[in-house]
Amino acid sequence: MKIAIIGSGNVGGALAQQWLKAGHDVVVGANFPLSDKNTRLASQIGEHRFTTIQNAVQQSEVVLIATPPTAVFDIIEQIGDVFGKVLIDATNAVRQKPAPFDTVYHALAEKTNGKVVKCFNSTGFENMLNPVYHGEKIDMFMAGDDAEAKQTARQLALDAGFGTCWDFGPGDKVVLLEQFALSWINLAIMQGHGRDIAFRVVRR
Numbered sequence: 098m099k100i101a102i103i104g105s106g107n108v109g110g111a112l113a114q115q116w117l118k119a120g121h122d123v124v125v126g127a128n129f130p131l132s133d134k135n136t137r138l139a140s141q142i143g144e145h146r147f148t149t150i151q152n153a154v155q156q157s158e159v160v161l162i163a164t165p166p167t168a169v170f171d172i173i174e175q176i177g178d179v180f181g182k183v184l185i186d187a188t189n190a191v192r193q194k195p196a197p198f199d200t201v202y203h204a205l206a207e208k209t210n211g212k213v214v215k216c217f218n219s220t221g222f223e224n225m226l227n228p229v230y231h232g233e234k235i236d237m238f239m240a241g242d243d244a245e246a247k248q249t250a251r252q253l254a255l256d257a258g259f260g261t262c263w264d265f266g267p268g269d270k271v272v273l274l275e276q277f278a279l280s281w282i283n284l285a286i287m288q289g290h291g292r293d294i295a296f297r298v299v300r301r
Contacts, residue, residue: 126153234260
């Protein structure tokens with residue numbers, strides 16, 4: 098797949114590396130392609146993979162948004178027509194909402210003509226770089242109303258090394274999925290258990 102990643106921080110950088118390993122064509126869209134943060138990621142994936150947000154989106158089938166939630170409005174202005182493209186919201190708005198919307202997913206769903214899905218928000222970037230614990234692959238989770246977008250997110254989760262991508266349900270479960278992410282944050286950071294913990298669904 099041709100994938101544009103908007104946001105060159107820890108999450109975007111981790112997924113860029115994993116998807117490149119899986120054979121996908123990845124570009125990173127950034128307002129300042131040569132910033133210090135982008136330079137660090139460029140040293141890992143190549144400076145030629147950086148371009149403007151608009152160019153990155155135009156040449157891609159899938160767009161991952163991994164930025165602070167309130168940046169979504171500026172991003173929407175830059176990406177233009179995204180008809181037929183899958184937009185993956187990997188943000189968490191549990192502390193800072195993109196008002197008047199509860200989540201970036203809902204802003205994208207109302208303000209763009211793309212196919213929107215929520216995914217890659219429920220764990221730390223360390224688990225995206227290495228989603229295997231003692232030989233067992235951990236799980237990823239998604240939510241949204243578009244079946245094609247969900248299928249794309251599921252495949253990309255598997256390509257990133259996750260064991261299963263569980264469907265939380267339609268768009269009204271996106272807020273629940275963000276609260277699920279807050280549960281990981283609570284355990285890993287607030288309760289001091291460390292970032293090397295993860296969720297995996299097991300069956301009896």
